[in-house]
Amino acid sequence: MTLRHLRIFVAVCEEGSVTLAAEKLYLSQPAVSLAIHELEEHYGVRLFDRISRKLYLTSAGNRFLEYAVHISSLFDEMERDIQNWDTLGALRIGSSITIGAALIPKAVALYSQQYPDVEIKMVIDNSQVIEKKVLANEVDFGLLEGAVHDPNLVAQDFAEDQMLLVAAPGHPLAQKEQPLLPQDLKSQRFLLRERGSGVRELFESVLLAHDLSVEPSWESINAESIVEAVVQGLGVTALPYALVKQDLAAGRLTALTVEGMDFRRKLKIIYHKNKYLSRSAKAFLELCRQLASQFLLDSNP
Known part of the structure; x- marks a missing residue:
């Protein structure tokens, strides 16, 4: 053979x-x-x-x-x-959407200054898709949110962020005394990320712990479209702070606090357990870890 x-x-x-x-x-x-x-x-x-x-x-x-x-x-x-030992070639990176928006651009820019001859090939998609691409060796490693499901993957925590439940300032839940109770979420219109995203998985797991479940009226891979719909009063959503902080600061959105619900989560680096990571790949991962503290400061309320 x-x-x-x-x-x-x-x-x-x-x-x-x-x-x-x-x-x-x-x-x-x-x-x-x-x-x-x-x-x-x-x-x-x-x-x-x-x-x-x-x-x-x-x-x-x-x-x-x-x-x-x-x-x-x-x-x-x-x-x-x-x-092309660590001087040429390509580094194939997969990233979930939140990390791709908040951390990856700065990491790639700094990395390219140190390794100008290494071509960066990025794939940004939801966590489930990135996990599959790592398993199929379509990317060298992934950075994503939420749980890792396959035992063939090595997962390392590199940061923690906060997901928030948000609504328009005029929404009835925003007018109620905070914190809300879990049952206050019943019968609300939810606008959520698509299934397979780390955001959706965390949100549903927290609700399940309180014997709650929701059927979203909107589902979208585009967080910006969800934010705009929530701003227009069409419902409530759960998104990472990094993606809503500007709208919170501008008063377009209001954060909702629900008693007993914790939406913090770990951000992870994943790669196949049999994957050989080159020195340049390890350098990129180390850069992400170094940027994590700044990412936390910029991305959490």
Whole structure:
């Protein structure tokens, strides 16, 4: 079994066809079929079910694909890192939306001054998407909010921030004496981030601890659109302080305090447990840790 076998297997999985994989790899169809046969013979398992001239991954095939993708990507990583050891190449970073807005621009700017020959490739999306990209080795590491769900990921806390429940100053909840009681949130119109975001996950887990649940009237990946809707009196939302502090200072929003509800959370650095982090990658993570104290000062009420 060789790296060539793994690459052929991954190509067949990606293309869903021996013929298309052969075309992609500039190999003959018999050569691709032979490689798959040799893999199945070597491990004594069936990797594909062949039904009606179509290929379907078996359970063993799905498991093998995880290893094949990881091993292939590690080899590519070794080639890139050894040839361009910490002076050239690219650093692929994934970030959740809040961190991407509040911390990443400054971190990347400072990092680029120290490592001008390292190209930064950023992906900013919700925490669930970033976690999947780290697992698939589409990014070298991620910075996100909330819980980490896969045991193959290493997660390190690097900062803490505060999420706030906010409404327009004229909203009925804003007019009530603070702190509010959890039951005051019942039957309110909530405007929330999409499922899969760290913000949404934390908000729902805090409510669940108080035997509450809500069905949002608005869902959006765009925090700015949520803020504007709340300012117009369309409902209540929960967002990180970093994303609402200017509107709070301008009096467009009011923070709501609910008795017994704590919306603090840890911000995390995540990477695959088998991931080799280069010196330049570690330097970026260390820079994020150094900036964390300033991030906290700027991002918490």
